[in-house]
Amino acid sequence: MKIETVSVDSVMIYMGIIISEEVLDKVQNTYTRLKSLEHVVDLTPSYTSILLQYDIFYYDSVSIKNAIINHLSKGDGKYEMHRGKLIKIPVDYTQGLDLQSVADFHNISSQELIDKHTQPIYRVYAIGFLVGFAYLGIVDGSIKTPRLETPRTKVPKGSVGIAESQTAVYPEESAGGWNILGITEFDDFHLFEVGDSVRFTDARI
Amino acid sequence: MPGFEVLQGGIWSNIEDLGRYGYAHVGVTNSGAMDEYAYRWSQKLLGNKEGNAIEVMLGGLELKATADVTICVCGADLDFKINQHKKEMWQTYQVKKNDVLGFYGQVNGLRAYLAVKEGFQVQKKYSSYARMYKEEKLKKGDFIPFRPSKCKDTKRVSSFYIPTYNNTLTLHLLLGAQQHLFSQSTKETFFSTSYTLTPHMSPMGYKLQGKILVSNKGGIISEGIPFGTVQIPPDGEPIILLKERQTIGGYPKIGTVLASDCFALAQLPIGARIRFKEIHITDAQKMMKVFYGIFF
Numbered sequence: 001m002k003i004e005t006v007s008v009d010s011v012m013i014y015m016g017i018i019i020s021e022e023v024l025d026k027v028q029n030t031y032t033r034l035k036s037l038e039h040v041v042d043l044t045p046s047y048t049s050i051l052l053q054y055d056i057f058y059y060d061s062v063s064i065k066n067a068i069i070n071h072l073s074k075g076d077g078k079y080e081m082h083r084g085k086l087i088k089i090p091v092d093y094t095q096g097l098d099l100q101s102v103a104d105f106h107n108i109s110s111q112e113l114i115d116k117h118t119q120p121i122y123r124v125y126a127i128g129f130l131v132g133f134a135y136l137g138i139v140d141g142s143i144k145t146p147r148l149e150t151p152r153t154k155v156p157k158g159s160v161g162i163a164e165s166q167t168a169v170y171p172e173e174s175a176g177g178w179n180i181l182g183i184t185e186f187d188d189f190h191l192f193e194v195g196d197s198v199r200f201t202d203a204r205i
Numbered sequence: 206m207p208g209f210e211v212l213q214g215g216i217w218s219n220i221e222d223l224g225r226y227g228y229a230h231v232g233v234t235n236s237g238a239m240d241e242y243a244y245r246w247s248q249k250l251l252g253n254k255e256g257n258a259i260e261v262m263l264g265g266l267e268l269k270a271t272a273d274v275t276i277c278v279c280g281a282d283l284d285f286k287i288n289q290h291k292k293e294m295w296q297t298y299q300v301k302k303n304d305v306l307g308f309y310g311q312v313n314g315l316r317a318y319l320a321v322k323e324g325f326q327v328q329k330k331y332s333s334y335a336r337m338y339k340e341e342k343l344k345k346g347d348f349i350p351f352r353p354s355k356c357k358d359t360k361r362v363s364s365f366y367i368p369t370y371n372n373t374l375t376l377h378l379l380l381g382a383q384q385h386l387f388s389q390s391t392k393e394t395f396f397s398t399s400y401t402l403t404p405h406m407s408p409m410g411y412k413l414q415g416k417i418l419v420s421n422k423g424g425i426i427s428e429g430i431p432f433g434t435v436q437i438p439p440d441g442e443p444i445i446l447l448k449e450r451q452t453i454g455g456y457p458k459i460g461t462v463l464a465s466d467c468f469a470l471a472q473l474p475i476g477a478r479i480r481f482k483e484i485h486i487t488d489a490q491k492m493m494k495v496f497y498g499i500f501f
Contacts, residue, residue, distance in 0.1 A: 004382035007431035007461035008489040012382055019426060031230070044229040044429030046453050051429025053226070056493060061486045126427065128453030131232040135427060135453070146423045147455065149439040153405075163455060164424055175409070177438065177456070 001030075001072075003065045009041070010053040011064055019047045019137050019165060024125055028194060030072060037071045045194070046126040047135065047166075084124065084196030089169065090203040091118075091160050093182035102145050102162070102179050114202055116140045117181055122167060124196040132171035132189030136198050139165045151177035158183045160200065167200075206326060207272030207302075208350035211343050215265025215308065218343045220325055221318075222257040225333035229429065229452045236335035237448050239408055239471035240316050241464075242368070243280030245500045247320035250277045250297055250360050256324030257334040259343070261317045266343065267307040268319075270300050275322040275356040281314025281370065281472055295362040299355065314370040314472040322354040338408040338449050366499070370472040373399075376445075377463040377484040377492070378435065386420045386457045387437075394418065395459060399478045400443065406475065408449035413479070417441030420457040427455035433462035435481075445470070463489055465496040 002014040015030060016023035024047070031045040039058040044051040054064050093099055093114045103113040122136035129135075139162055147163045152175065155161070159170040161178030170176060171189040184203070192198075221244065224237020238244035238260055248256050259266070264283040277297045278285050285292050286307050292298065294317070300306065308317060327334060327349065336342075343349070384392065400415035423439045430436075434446045436456040445462055446454075447470075462470070463484060470479070484492075 005379070005486050006381050006458075007379060007433060008463055008486070008493050010431045012428060042226045042229050042235075044452055046428045047426050049426075049428045051229070051431060053431070056490050057497075060490060126453060127230065128232045128427075128429070129451040133232055133453075147439070149423075151438060164426070166427065166455075 003068060005061045006051070009056050010051055011061075011068070013050045013052060013068065014048060015050070016048045019125065021123065023048050024123065024195075033072060033075050034068070037067065044128065046128065047137065084193055085191075086121070086197045086199065087191060088199050088201060089160075089184050089186045090201050091182040091184045092203045094204070095183040096160070096181040098179040099181050102143070102181065105145060106143055113143060113181070116143045117162070117167070118200045118202055122198045124192050124194050124198065125166075127192055127194060130171055130174055132192060133168060134189070134192035134196075134198070136167045137165060139167050141165070145179050147177040148179065151175055155180065156183065158185060158187075160184055206350040207270075207274075207353055208325070208348050209268040209270055209306075211266075211345055211347040211349070212269055212305070213265055213267040213307075214342060214344040214347070215261060215263070215267070217262040217338070218259055218266040219336040219341060220257050220327055220334050220349070221260040221336065222255075222334040224335050224448060225331045228331050232452050233331055234450060234452055235432065235448050236337055236408070237333065238318065239448055240280055240318075240468045242468045242496075243316070244318045246295065246362055246366070247277055247279040247318040249500055250279070250362065251275065251320055251322045253320065253322065253324055256320060257327070258318040258320035259325070259349070261308050261319060262315060263311050264308040267305065270302060270304045270306070272302050272353040273355055274300050274351055275354045276300050276306070276319060278317055278319050279362070280317040282312040283308040283317045284310045284312055285317065295367050297356060297360045315474060316471055321351045322356065323352050326350040326352060368469070372474065372477045373479070374466070374469055374473060374477065375480045375482050376466040376470065377489065378460045378481045379463070379484055379486060379489055381434075381458050381460040383425065383457050384459060386422050387418065387459055388421070391418050391420075392459070396481055396483060399480050402473055402475055402477045402479065404475050408447055410444045410446045410450055411470065413443045413445065418443060418459070422457055424455045425457055427453045430454050431461050433464055433467045434458050435460055435462060447471070464493060
């Protein structure tokens with residue numbers, strides 16, 4: 001665990017440096033326990049980290065770190081994994097704005113790209129960016145793709161995108177920098193909880 | 206209940222407070238008043254504990270009161286008038302039934318806060334009165350309820366505390382956990398040149414134009430975004446993320462702008478020039494305590 005000052009009133013707690021189910025468990029465990037730390041304003045858990053905003057009238061940038069460490073040392077460290085439910089999402093890959101360019105980037109056909117994207121059972125690693133935006137991992141290593149150089153000012157609702165080894169569905173129209181592989185009519189974004197399993201299917205099949 | 210009838214909605218006006226906290230884990234952002242300095246004064250003048258205010262951006266809002274109420278306006282000079290008579294800002298007024306309040310044009314600054322004693326009587330969402338910029342705005346025909354109030358003496362903000370909004374501003378910046386993704390010369394460029402505010406300015410973020418900044422990595426594993434974060438997408442144009450920022454993001458961050466400077470930034474127009482100046486965490490926390498101390 002590493003704790004870094006990231007703003008005048010917040011620290012980032014890093015629980016690992018790679019996206020894995022093991023780190024996901026650690027983040028969820030630590031996040032749950034930090035909810036009972038006093039004078040914490042907000043907590044934002046993500047793949048490998050937790051952003052913690054604190055009241056600067058109670059802690060300074062040093063004492064908050066000690067408070068976090070002390071607070072976490074009280075528990076037994078055990079955590080039961082929340083496997084969650086399986087959510088299936090049919091995707092129309094013919095509507096993917098970046099399907100061809102991502103396929104070209106990896107020197108594969110668009111069908112191979114679709115096969116690789118629909119093959120894994122993903123897990124919900126975090127919810128954020130927008131309400132109902134579930135960060136899913138882990139994308140097959142051979143189709144990992146960097147974000148767009150310039151984010152789009154408008155990405156349509158239901159767009160299914162990938163960025164590095166993450167994939168997600170845009171729950172509403174928004175600005176965004178992910179590569180869009182397809183569009184889904186799925187609209188039950190409130191169902192997502194961290195730990196759930198998600199599978200994309202090709203809507204044409 | 207009495208209230209204000211909205212005669213004209215203006216460019217963008219809506220109810221804000223200090224925003225919502227404790228919902229980031231489900232993707233709900235803070236929102237809230239873009240300029241907390243002016244907002245907090247509007248609440249202090251009226252003695253509101255957990256109030257709210259109408260944030261008026263650029264003007265155009267016109268309201269008619271259906272009862273007597275004590276009000277004040279703090280923040281940008283948007284040619285505020287009552288019954289077509291120009292009125293001072295940063296002080297309380299006793300508004301009478303059928304008075305028409307209006308903001309008729311932008312003179313200095315971008316955002317004014319119109320508050321009433323005890324706050325507007327509207328519903329909270331996720332524990333806050335704040336409305337989302339992209340979701341809704343006040344429009345003709347809307348009604349904003351308030352409790353009638355009467356106040357004999359006028360309260361004013363001392364002139365020492367009343368800002369004028371210029372076209373240049375220096376922002377204090379705390380270098381962040383990812384500063385190692387930027388070379389020394391990139392950081393020097395960042396701190397030694399000025400940046401211009403572009404039309405891409407919303408409560409989500411302000412995109413800046415100036416010297417391109419290059420990071421050693423196009424993206425990081427998505428993580429929580431503190432208020433005031435300066436993120437650098439691969440196109441090299443910095444974006445300052447503000448009240449309605451996404452809760453999580455994966456572009457490298459060079460650091461965060463001091464919160465009180467973000468509030469001042471919220472009053473600057475397109476084309477304004479800004480510079481960044483490095484600050485240490487100890488000084489940053491001292492400055493924010495002084496800031497909040499004004500309103501205790």
